């Protein structure tokens with residue numbers, strides 16, 4: 001079983017008195033003992049000892065872990081219970097026990113190139129005019145990702161506006177970005193994930209870019225960290241950056257000039273993949289500090305301790321009700337610091353928080369790049 | 377054909393759904409399995425070694441006092457056991473639902489109802505995990521100063537029903553000293569409240585009936601607790617004494633002098649050697665509050681320590697211990713103290729007795745002797761949680777080498793029997809803060825003597841159908 005590779009993690013975690021239960025994203029919604037990193041690892045460990053999963057155990061592997069890394073952040077043994085879940089999902093796929101939502105994601109990516117099942121032809125619908133004039137090759141490649149393009153296209157529009165304003169030689173994968181594959185990895189389809197990874201890296205090579213900039217932390221994490229661990233290498237000499245890091249360069253070198261003061265109280269939410277996974281905590285805050293008219297305060301839980309928007313681990317597909325509940329925690333913390341804008345730097349987080357804030361007059365959710373574009 | 381029992385279960389399920397909504401009632405087998413045990417040796421052994429215990433039939437998550445009350449009324453109609461469950465991190469098996477029935481997980485009762493900064497108190501529901509409440513208070517500059525090593529995994533309901541003690545108890549007291557008032561749903565579903573006042577002479581204090589009741593006398597739904605402004609500083613000092621006796625003398629004099637340490641921890645010679653690589657008896661003390669007062673107390677402490685032959689090891693060992701005070705309970709490749717009985721046939725528990733200073737010295741010697749007569753037994757202790765009149769001994773007792781599951785469990789009880797015999801003979805109490813649970817239930821009559829009958833008649837009056845956590849605290853088996 002794939003679980004054999006993480007046997008140590010599951011075995012050790014099973015004996016813990018649940019020292020990270022108080023930070024677990026899903027436990028803090030359901031409050032069930034079954035929904036704790038420890039119990040999920042125990043279920044996986046029992047399956048490993050038995051040699052197979054029982055059908056009733058599958059939902060606990062798929063629907064109850066946001067792979068947010070909060071358990072890891074609190075675990076002195078450095079156990080990432082999410083890793084155990086991902087291994088379990090591979091075993092469940094291999095046993096033909098993956099839930100229908102997982103199979104749908106695999107099918108959607110195969111047929112339309114995105115997990116949402118939206119038509120492939122619509123991928124660049126919101127930026128059609130901009131795409132047409134982009135060159136085939138450029139110094140900088142902007143990789144937007146499925147969640148940005150199909151769910152938060154304003155992020156891509158803002159990114160392109162900022163590149164233009166700064167005079168950056170940039171492009172996108174004009175033939176159509178392949179999905180970064182993370183949804184496949186999260187659902188346990190490892191071979192499909194590797195195929196996606198290879199397609200993305202081919203696309204990157206073809207643009208000749210030396211810098212790849214992502215607005216989605218998950219896409220970035222795949223390219224920068226994860227692909228290599230699955231044997232897919234990036235073309236030599238390419239650096240992968242999050243938009244916040246790239247913006248900071250543009251701002252520090254004076255390439256971006258701002259004409260508008262934002263005059264807003266803001267707070268920033270660290271997305272799990274950008275913060276805990278890639279340890280990019282300061283660049284987004286530094287960008288905000290350089291924008292005119294920003295009054296800033298951190299939320300109580302920030303940086304490594306930041307709470308999850310709820311939508312990690314594929315939960316938006318397998319357990320949306322839980323995602324909706326989980327997202328309220330961060331929105332509540334943003335209210336506690338009287339923020340008018342809850343800033344994040346991830347399209348998935350934005351979708352999560354928007355479900356709460358779209359109906360509010362005094363608190364809005366925005367991506368960092370949208371604020372930068374607004375201040376131009 | 378549907379049996380009578382499964383028909384009854386279906387009816388009960390629907391009664392519970394009517395009160396709580398389907399999302400707050402579970403009969404999912406995987407979920408029910410997650411509530412079979414707790415962190416105790418027995419609680420861990422039960423799920424792992426396939427001992428025949430009934431899995432709970434239902435898990436319920438009430439959010440309001442009214443829902444708790446309605447569930448208990450229904451449970452009385454069905455004569456079904458109800459076991460309150462908070463963090464499930466008790467170490468004596470108090471939350472193990474030995475007879476199945478309903479497990480009432482209180483963790484969705486997690487509201488902070490009021491933080492009264494003028495009068496220094498917080499009122500909250502009891503399902504909050506300790507650290508969660510602490511964070512909410514910290515955000516406003518306060519602490520409730522109850523920080524047991526289980527603060528990440530246990531909750532207010534468990535602390536109250538288990539009469540827990542935090543690492544700062546010498547200064548701030550055990551949870552009982554922190555509670556002003558409570559709301560309790562009695563086993564019959566009736567809701568009562570005690571007055572949240574600093575003190576009262578209007579009859580006996582009913583808070584004390586429910587603190588330590590381990591879910592047998594009702595469900596504690598709300599509590600008003602004392603809070604404190606966050607201390608400005610916390611300073612540590614460690615000392616090495618020639619032997620345990622001289623360390624005890626220093627503690628006795630520190631307490632007599634009226635000093636108020638936050639933490640005060642003394643290791644016996646075994647623990648000093650094992651953990652601190654020192655010959656003698658190791659002591660770490662801390663004071664918290666405002667700087668001048670903290671420094672004054674430290675200076676007095678150093679004088680007393682020196683007079684008792686203690687050598688000053690400076691602040692560093694104590695600071696390091698404070699930073700790593702949770703480390704010991706995380707799983708380790710080299711073996712986790714809490715995996716006892718899970719992957720092995722090893723047995724372990726803390727027998728946390730308490731008594732006077734005179735008691736502590738004698739008990740350390742005699743319990744050690746009594747336990748070491750058992751094959752495969754080891755013994756190592758520290759002392760913390762001090763009072764002017766005495767303190768608590770925390771021996772970590774491990775037994776290895778049992779040949780079968782039955783022998784492992786027999787050794788577990790033999791270890792406790794041997795210790796409790798000494799504890800009671802020397803005038804101590806068999807538990808300072810870990811409680812009774814399944815481990816010590818058989819010794820309650822001995823612990824209470826004649827007065828156990830009083831406690832038992834209270835139980836019968838409040839819980840005529842014996843639905844609340846049956847079999848615990850030495851009350852009737854089902």
Ligand SMILES: Cc1cc2nc3c(=O)[nH]c(=O)nc-3n(C[C@H](O)[C@H](O)[C@H](O)COP(=O)(O)OP(=O)(O)OC[C@H]3O[C@@H](n4cnc5c(N)ncnc54)[C@H](O)[C@@H]3O)c2cc1C
Nearest residue numbers: 462463464465466470524525531533534538540541591596
């Ligand atoms: C690693 C570790 C360290 C520990 N350190 C300490 C320590 O420093 N100090 C200390 O005192 N203890 C300590 N303990 C023991 C444990 O934390 C305490 O016994 C604690 O009180 C249990 O709380 P819980 O929320 O886990 O309760 P549970 O185990 O869920 O329940 C304990 C008992 O309380 C009852 N109960 C729970 N909630 C309610 C309620 N609302 N109303 C009525 N009854 C209820 C249950 O039925 C059960 O009988 C430690 C345990 C572990 C695992």
Ligand code: SF4
Nearest residue numbers: 013016020038071075
């Ligand atoms: S991830 Fe670490 S802290 Fe969390 S339950 Fe597992 S072992 Fe304990």
